[in-house]
Amino acid sequence: MKDAFDTQLQNNPDFPGLLTVIQGGAQGSGLPGSAEIRSLLHSLELAGGRIFLNPPAEAGLGTKNDGHNIYLDPNLLPPNATNAQLAAAAVAIDHELGHIIDGATHYQQAANPDEAAQRGLNSEGFADRDEYIAAKELGVPMDDPQLQSLIAGIDARDGGTSTDPNSQFSKDVVAAGANYASTDHPAPRP
Numbered sequence: 395m396k397d398a399f400d401t402q403l404q405n406n407p408d409f410p411g412l413l414t415v416i417q418g419g420a421q422g423s424g425l426p427g428s429a430e431i432r433s434l435l436h437s438l439e440l441a442g443g444r445i446f447l448n449p450p451a452e453a454g455l456g457t458k459n460d461g462h463n464i465y466l467d468p469n470l471l472p473p474n475a476t477n478a479q480l481a482a483a484a485v486a487i488d489h490e491l492g493h494i495i496d497g498a499t500h501y502q503q504a505a506n507p508d509e510a511a512q513r514g515l516n517s518e519g520f521a522d523r524d525e526y527i528a529a530k531e532l533g534v535p536m537d538d539p540q541l542q543s544l545i546a547g548i549d550a551r552d553g554g555t556s557t558d559p560n561s562q563f564s565k566d567v568v569a570a571g572a573n574y575a576s577t578d579h580p581a582p583r584p
């Protein structure tokens with residue numbers, strides 16, 4: 395799992411804490427860990443992707459992906475980050491993992507521009523789904539509380555989360571996330 399992270403990120407003083415938050419702590423530590431993030435990190439490793447820490451000059455510009463690698467906003471790893479801050483960083487990473495692993499757009503295979511646009515929106519839906527599951531596992535809020543409440547409603551209605559793309563939960567969340575991404579919101583995330 396560690397190898398999914400670039401060396402520079404591994405050398406960040408917050409890195410051991412970030413790994414512990416994702417892996418979960420010893421019993422009684424209060425750190426549940428996230429199977430969702432661990433699974434997607436494994437897939438990223440198999441795909442040869444890496445997670446990089448953006449330089450200080452890019453602080454505040456957001457966490458991004460280029461379809462292969464992830465670039466973490468340094469603001470998400472402040473000095474001596476708390477477990478809650480580390481969990482928020484892990485959830486932000488998971489959103490981008492969702493884009494790369496589950497929401498790969500394959501624009502080049504789209505039959506026309508409209509289909510390419512829809513594939514982009516669906517990718518956002520998959521990323522939102524994965525972010526929601528990771529946030530739920532780690533017990534921290536999503537970046538966008540409005541979106542979290544929307545997906546929580548689907549979670550309750552469909553009887554729980556699922557990462558199976560053919561599950562009702564996935565279909566409903568991807569549709570809702572795509573629709574949500576196509577409308578305007580304060581502080582949208584890429």
Ligand SMILES: [Zn+2]
Nearest residue numbers: 518521583584
């Ligand atoms: Zn996104």
